[in-house]
Amino acid sequence: MCIFRYKIREERGETMPKLTFFYGVMNSSKSARALIQKFSFEEKGFSVGLLKPAVDTRDGGEWVRSRIGLCSPAHPVAPDEDLNRWYLHHPFDVLVVDEAQFLSGRQVEALYEVACASAPVFCYGLASDFRTRLFPGSRRLFELADELVRIEALCACGRVAQVNARIENGKILREGSRVEIGGNERYQSMCYRCYRRGLSGQTHGG
Template sequence: MAQLYYRYSTMNAGKSIELIKVAYNYEERGKRVLVLTPSIDDRFGVGVVASRIGITREAITINEETNVLELFMKENKRHGIDCVLVDECQFLKKHHVQELVEIVDSCDVPVLAYGLKNDFKNELFEGSYYMLIYADKIEEIKTICWCGRKATMVARVVDGKFVKTGEQIVVGGNDMYISLCRKHYNDGRLGE
């Protein structure tokens, strides 16, 4: 029986490399995967899932209006899909998550979604909120703070300073965000 998996973490924990690895494992066994990524994240190019260690994978981009179930049905008709993989699922909308649920429940195809849980203000993203509600399995991918403790928060850094105000979604990488433990997030300490 297929399930909806939500695999979350802070920045730099290896979510994208995990997705690429899962896709490879399916394909190595002759299975077909549908890899999706929100169009808002174009740091490495449109329709690209990229790990910070340099491994990339092509993906189909989705935007706010995309009906993921319809997209899946179209691709599944062309060639049977054995698994759906979603990168940066924090950027999904409620209807996207509900459409992923429908893929799992009606088509019996597993969906593995990777993304952040909370933003730089320590609030849930819309996609993360609905993944927490609807996912059958919720798994944390762990990484560490500069101090060695488990990182659970993401700090936004602007001009070298820790900020806790601004738009929720500003796409960036190591130049703008750092993973911190709760203590150093609350203290506002970015390093020794």
């Protein structure tokens, strides 16, 4: 295990593992990238722990699935779970976390501690909710991550999408409960300009 970890550090040209946050809007291929990254490390002989906050129950809470068909079982992280303690019993070479916006601030701090001491941690998730406000988990990741990587997706007008708009009856909702998990029909990624104008997919004119 230690040799594997050392090899990862050496391969990445670093002396220490680190915490990386890949953030993007909905449908920007975050889950697919997380699964591909897991596969790539496993192909080289590293053990990879895949985690996903249990608040996301779309897939029974125990699977990471991408729209292009990739999937893998994941450890469902309970809202108050102590991830330092979990890692002590599951000392993987690498950790990959999907839907990381749903982690608590304390859980992000625990992952940071794992990244400092033992294994690189790659988190994938949304930055902000449909009200354009940061999720608590994402906020802590922006504060602590050693590396931030934006995964870009386009708005229907051609600009870079940055808002996950919640759509109901063709209109954008700006208030309501934060954690409401839905499919494509309820959320649409768009640029802030289109969000401000109140355009949904049906009326997009640019």
